[in-house]
Amino acid sequence: MMGDAPPQGLGRYALARTALLGANLAGAAIFAAALAALAVPAAQASLIDFLAAAIEKIPAAVLLDFGTSRISGLPAMEAAAPALQATFELFAIGAIVGTLLGVPLGLALAAAPTRRIAAPIVQLAGSVPLFGAALAAGMALAYLLPIAGPAADTMSVRAAFASADPSALAATLAAVAAPALTIGLAGAGAVGLALRNAVERAGAEPYRRGLRRLGIPKGQIFGLYVARRALALLLRDAGDIVLALFTAAAVAEWVSGWPGAGAEFVQAVALKDWPVAGAIVLVFAAVRFAADFIGALAFRLLGGEDEPA
Amino acid sequence: MSATDTAAARTNSSPLRIALGGLGLAGLGALGALVALEDIAAPYEAGMMRTGEALAPPLAPHAFGTDLLGRDIWSETVHGLAVTMADAVGALPIALAAGTFAGFLAAHMLRYSGPLLRAAANALIAVPALFLAVLFAALLGHQNAVVAAGLAVAPAAFARSYDRAHSLLASPHADFARATGLDRWSLFRRDLIFELRESIVAVAARALAAVVILLSTLSFFGFGAAPPARDLGLMIAAARGALPEAWWTAGFPLLALALFILAARLAAGLSEGERA
Numbered sequence: 001m002m003g004d005a006p007p008q009g010l011g012r013y014a015l016a017r018t019a020l021l022g023a024n025l026a027g028a029a030i031f032a033a034a035l036a037a038l039a040v041p042a043a044q045a046s047l048i049d050f051l052a053a054a055i056e057k058i059p060a061a062v063l064l065d066f067g068t069s070r071i072s073g074l075p076a077m078e079a080a081a082p083a084l085q086a087t088f089e090l091f092a093i094g095a096i097v098g099t100l101l102g103v104p105l106g107l108a109l110a111a112a113p114t115r116r117i118a119a120p121i122v123q124l125a126g127s128v129p130l131f132g133a134a135l136a137a138g139m140a141l142a143y144l145l146p147i148a149g150p151a152a153d154t155m156s157v158r159a160a161f162a163s164a165d166p167s168a169l170a171a172t173l174a175a176v177a178a179p180a181l182t183i184g185l186a187g188a189g190a191v192g193l194a195l196r197n198a199v200e201r202a203g204a205e206p207y208r209r210g211l212r213r214l215g216i217p218k219g220q221i222f223g224l225y226v227a228r229r230a231l232a233l234l235l236r237d238a239g240d241i242v243l244a245l246f247t248a249a250a251v252a253e254w255v256s257g258w259p260g261a262g263a264e265f266v267q268a269v270a271l272k273d274w275p276v277a278g279a280i281v282l283v284f285a286a287v288r289f290a291a292d293f294i295g296a297l298a299f300r301l302l303g304g305e306d307e308p309a
Numbered sequence: 310m311s312a313t314d315t316a317a318a319r320t321n322s323s324p325l326r327i328a329l330g331g332l333g334l335a336g337l338g339a340l341g342a343l344v345a346l347e348d349i350a351a352p353y354e355a356g357m358m359r360t361g362e363a364l365a366p367p368l369a370p371h372a373f374g375t376d377l378l379g380r381d382i383w384s385e386t387v388h389g390l391a392v393t394m395a396d397a398v399g400a401l402p403i404a405l406a407a408g409t410f411a412g413f414l415a416a417h418m419l420r421y422s423g424p425l426l427r428a429a430a431n432a433l434i435a436v437p438a439l440f441l442a443v444l445f446a447a448l449l450g451h452q453n454a455v456v457a458a459g460l461a462v463a464p465a466a467f468a469r470s471y472d473r474a475h476s477l478l479a480s481p482h483a484d485f486a487r488a489t490g491l492d493r494w495s496l497f498r499r500d501l502i503f504e505l506r507e508s509i510v511a512v513a514a515r516a517l518a519a520v521v522i523l524l525s526t527l528s529f530f531g532f533g534a535a536p537p538a539r540d541l542g543l544m545i546a547a548a549r550g551a552l553p554e555a556w557w558t559a560g561f562p563l564l565a566l567a568l569f570i571l572a573a574r575l576a577a578g579l580s581e582g583e584r585a
């Protein structure tokens with residue numbers, strides 16, 4: 001909590017967070033190497049053989065070499081790259097929608113009267129599994145938009161824009177609408193919740209009352225102090241928001257048939273294509289850890305002093 | 310104090326939260342009673358086809374309608390809820406033992422390997438729990454989806470429990486206990502009993518909500534329950550094809566699943582939107 005420990009210098013703090021990032025990435029690389037080792041025939045014999053194969057795979061995994069895909073015969077990272085690109089496109093759309101909807105939602109939920117009214121609805125909505133939300137989004141869009149089945153070469157939003165072919169672009173946008181909406185809603189929920197908690201925590205801090213006693217208007221206190229502190233706390237939760245978006249991406253891709261990394265991971269595991277599964281796991285974990293790292297530094301730069309979670 | 314602790318403190322102190330927690334437990338009890346009376350509550354046996362017209366809308370005599378094979382959706386939902394609940398109750402002890410208890414034990418007893426285990430849990434938490442569940446289900450076989458869901462929830466529960474135990478060990482009461490000559494084992498035992506008494510219902514309900522979500526998603530993906538034992542996730546997956554014309558085939562099972570998760574969330578004292 002704020003003020004429990006003496007504040008650490010920014011340089012030392014950044015160094016400590018860099019070390020933590022390195023340790024986390026090493027942990028993720030070991031996990032991904034263990035997954036890739038499942039593809040080694042000798043690793044099936046016993047636990048000792050599996051551990052030996054996993055240890056042997058670690059140096060290569062650090063260099064993003066997980067072996068070749070059992071399905072495509074390509075190097076695993078190369079095989080996973082198109083799916084990862086598709087997911088990051090979805091992720092970007094989801095992040096934009098999430099921010100546009102989530103920020104007003106979080107601010108509205110932080111206000112006491114709105115929160116009381118919205119609490120049961122948010123609680124119920126939070127109890128619907130993601131695949132239910134994805135199905136509902138798909139159904140809603142099917143009624144609202146004439147969704148056409150996309151051609152195989154239009155599964156990249158960027159490529160569809162670059163092609164300048166209106167029909168390919170329309171088909172791709174129609175295909176991406178349902179998963180993007182699902183991820184956007186999940187993102188809005190994650191951002192909104194994090195922001196609501198942040199505003200609530202920032203607003204409850206004792207300095208606020210002191211500033212009020214000094215005669216500073218509420219709006220000014222919010223603009224100058226609370227908003228900054230809330231933004232810091234929101235950025236501190238960046239890793240959790242990224243994780244929520246990845247989970248939503250996996251479910252939305254599976255439901256809507258979007259060929260992203262989440263659906264690719266499920267397929268790779270089902271077909272025992274362990275090198276590809278390992279590559280996807282490492283990329284997802286690395287992005288999450290990077291978000292944690294950047295969020296923690298931003299939190300500190302904005303004046304946060306407590307140890308980021 | 311972590312956000313979890315803050316939430317827990319709020320849970321314990323607010324009368325509204327206590328009332329909602331009671332409501333959640335009552336909801337779980339009601340759903341448990343419905344499942345216990347499965348044979349009476351469901352007029353048709355699990356999987357019985359041609360009980361009425363195919364895709365009949367929700368009207369008497371089929372209050373929840375029928376599916377493509379003429380199965381009564383109300384009966385199927387009750388049976389599906391029974392399978393989901395039985396699986397969740399099976400996964401719960403695994404999540405609690407491999408997650409909550411192991412984390413508490415590691416923080417107290419494993420001075421050197423404990424932090425390594427915590428770091429390993431951190432690496433696993435960075436991956437969506439759904440991925441872990443799919444992975445474990447594939448490695449252990451679909452018939453062990455219950456174990457897979459329990460194990461997938463465990464890393465997050467381990468981390469929460471480890472951090473909680475760590476903060477307890479750094480608190481003045483632990484210093485005092487050590488100063489009076491209390492050994493690590495005794496301190497562990499006392500802390501554990503205190504924590505069990507204070508928060509076991511909330512911790513178990515939170516783990517229950519998490520395993521229900523994972524189990525139903527696993528089944529939806531085809532990694533969990535297999536026919537004829539259809540759980541709610543599998544029912545919803547099977548209804549996807551008919552969804553545009555017959556929303557009730559997936560809508561009612563989804564509602565039952567959401568109510569189950571909602572009851573567990575309320576019993577856990579989770580605030581709205583907080584992840585299980």
